[in-house]
Amino acid sequence: xxxxxxxxxxxxxxxxxxxxxxxxxxxxxxxxMGWFRQAAGKExxxxxxxxxxxxxxxxxDSVKGRFTISRDNAKNTLYLQMNSLTPxxxxxxxxxxxxENVLSxxxxxxxxxxxxxxxxxx
Numbered sequence: 001x002x003x004x005x006x007x008x009x010x011x012x013x014x015x016x017x018x019x020x021x022x023x024x025x026x027x028x029x030x031x032x033m034g035w036f037r038q039a040a041g042k043e044x045x046x047x048x049x050x051x052x053x054x055x056x057x058x059x060x061d062s063v064k065g066r067f068t069i070s071r072d073n074a075k076n077t078l079y080l081q082m083n084s085l086t087p088x089x090x091x092x093x094x095x096x097x098x099x100e101n102v103l104s105x106x107x108x109x110x111x112x113x114x115x116x117x118x119x120x121x122x
Contacts, residue, residue, distance in 0.1 A: 001025040001112055003078075003095050008117030013086055021078040021095030021114050030097040035069060035080045036107060037091035037119075044094075046105025048080060058103040062088075085121045092116045 007019040023030050034049040048069035049058045057069050068081040078095055096110035104110075 001027065001029055001097065003097060003112055003114035005093070005095055005114040005117040008093060008119045010120040010122065011085060013121055015085055016081065016083045017085060017119060018082065019080040019093055019095070019117060019119075021080075023076040023078070023097065027076050029099050030112070031099055031101050032103060033071060033078045033095065033097045034105065034110060035078075036094045036096060036105075036110075037089075038094070039091040042091075044107050045091075046107065047093075049103045049105055050078070051103060052101055056103055058105065060105055082119070085119075087121050089119060090121050091119060093119050 002024045004022045011017055031052040035047040036044050037047050038044040047060050047063055050069045050071055054071045066084045071078045094116050095114040097112045098110045
């Protein structure tokens with residue numbers, strides 16, 4: 001299975017951006033999914049996680065109320081809607097997947113990773 005990300009870019013403070021992550025290949029092996037980010041000089045941080053059916057979500061405190069995670073299983077695509085962006089959101093963003101029904105912001109739980117998309121907020 002492969003995860004193909006899109007939607008990153010450079011934006012101004014306060015605007016919105018949506019990231020997408022398409023699951024290609026053996027989609028049946030993908031259950032829970034998540035978004036992570038890594039800013040320059042910092043460790044990778046879990047941002048959001050979503051259950052296989054999209055019914056449950058979990059967010060890091062740093063993005064709660066501003067970011068929304070969702071998925072369209074018919075399109076095999078995961079989304080991250082980011083609102084009210086600030087320079088502190090500048091990072092490389094990764095989507096990730098795991099073959100378990102678990103909500104987690106721990107990177108070690110995830111087995112498949114996307115190729116990264118850069119988000120820069122100025």
